[in-house]
Amino acid sequence: xxxxxxxxxxALQFDGRAPFSTLARQLGVHRTVVAQRVHELLExxxxxxxxxxxxxxxxxxxxxxxxxxxxxxxQPVFEQLLEHGSVVFLTETIGQYxxxxxxxxxxxxxxxxxxxxxxxxxxxxxxxxxxxxxxLRRLRLGEDPDLGEIVFDDFDIALLARLQxxxxxxxxxxxRHTGRSASACRARVLRLLDAQMVRIGAVRGRRVExxxxxxxxxxxxxxxxxxxxxxxxxxxxxxxxxxxxRTTGRYEMVATIAARTIAQCTEIIRTVRAHPGVVLAxxxxxxxxxxxxxxxxxxxxxRLRSA
Numbered sequence: 149x150x151x152x153x154x155x156x157x158x159a160l161q162f163d164g165r166a167p168f169s170t171l172a173r174q175l176g177v178h179r180t181v182v183a184q185r186v187h188e189l190l191e192x193x194x195x196x197x198x199x200x201x202x203x204x205x206x207x208x209x210x211x212x213x214x215x216x217x218x219x220x221x222x223q224p225v226f227e228q229l230l231e232h233g234s235v236v237f238l239t240e241t242i243g244q245y246x247x248x249x250x251x252x253x254x255x256x257x258x259x260x261x262x263x264x265x266x267x268x269x270x271x272x273x274x275x276x277x278x279x280x281x282x283x284l285r286r287l288r289l290g291e292d293p294d295l296g297e298i299v300f301d302d303f304d305i306a307l308l309a310r311l312q313x314x315x316x317x318x319x320x321x322x323x324r325h326t327g328r329s330a331s332a333c334r335a336r337v338l339r340l341l342d343a344q345m346v347r348i349g350a351v352r353g354r355r356v357e358x359x360x361x362x363x364x365x366x367x368x369x370x371x372x373x374x375x376x377x378x379x380x381x382x383x384x385x386x387x388x389x390x391x392x393x394r395t396t397g398r399y400e401m402v403a404t405i406a407a408r409t410i411a412q413c414t415e416i417i418r419t420v421r422a423h424p425g426v427v428l429a430x431x432x433x434x435x436x437x438x439x440x441x442x443x444x445x446x447x448x449x450x451r452l453r454s455a
Contacts, residue, residue, distance in 0.1 A: 152177075152185070154408065158406070159174055160349060161350045161390075163348070163349065168183045171186075198311065198315045199311035200348075200349070202344075202345065203252045208252040210252070210254070210255065210256065211253075212250065212263070212277065212280070213250055213278040213393075213397070214250075214278070215241075216247040216248075216272050216275055217244070217272070217275075218247060221271070225247070225271045226240065229247070229269070229439075232251070232266070234252060234253055234262045235250070235441070237441070238437075240434075242435045243432035243433060244430075245276070248364060248432070249266070263277065277398070278395040278402060279397060281393070281395060284380060284392040284393060284394065285391060286390075286391055286393075300345075303326065303328065304336065306325065307322055307326060307336060307337060310326070311337075311348060352437060361406075361407045362404065362406055362434040363404070363407070364405075364434060365402065365430065366431075367402070367429050368399060368400055368427045368428040369425055370424070372425065374425075375425030375426075376394070376400065379423055382423055383401070386419070388407055389406075391403060392404075
């Protein structure tokens, strides 16, 4: 992919329903160029634009970050990892560890079962465990929202079912799918988006080749009580950090850096390491995306609604 594609995909990751005219102004090109390229990326399955719901709203309050060391061939290990329904994110990495896994679970018992099952996969010789205390930034979902009194009803679920197939569905298409008016669909979609209960954005196709650099960083902080807040502010001030979370485990914070070049990525890592609140900052490169499954929870939402 060229630099234009990378900028376009990143803009769609933040807002998958952004009008082509808005994207064109951001990227400094004509609207028809954007429209044509978005359609090409979608038709080639290089991206999907889908709706995603925060895990807490799905009754999945526990999110876990695992780093796996693998001995021998990696492909059979990844194929087995994909069979686990709790796995929502899986990448092959370059560095001390060969895989990063994110799992979502309803309770500690399910976390334990999943981690034990992963440990039992042949070839996995080490599992480093981290529990997210709070997600500060998640590109496709934003910061963990305050759930408040919002409850998903059947209308919401019908809309989300369609938006998970095509996040850019028009309000007319949503009306035909749900049997409601286009104005009712518009009002409800905007309500869900404004409340941050739904995020619609682009997701890359499985293992799409890209010239961009996606890197992870695990941070250990100094003992100063103010260090965490200061480091969080630094991370959130860096626009190319697309994920950041407080964690309990080997690291006290983890983050994901999306950079145009390895030089840009290296400079960001240097900035993090130089912060006075940081004792240690390990880093790794996400070399191949195997799974990004943030849309799978709508069936669970429907079951919760029925219950």
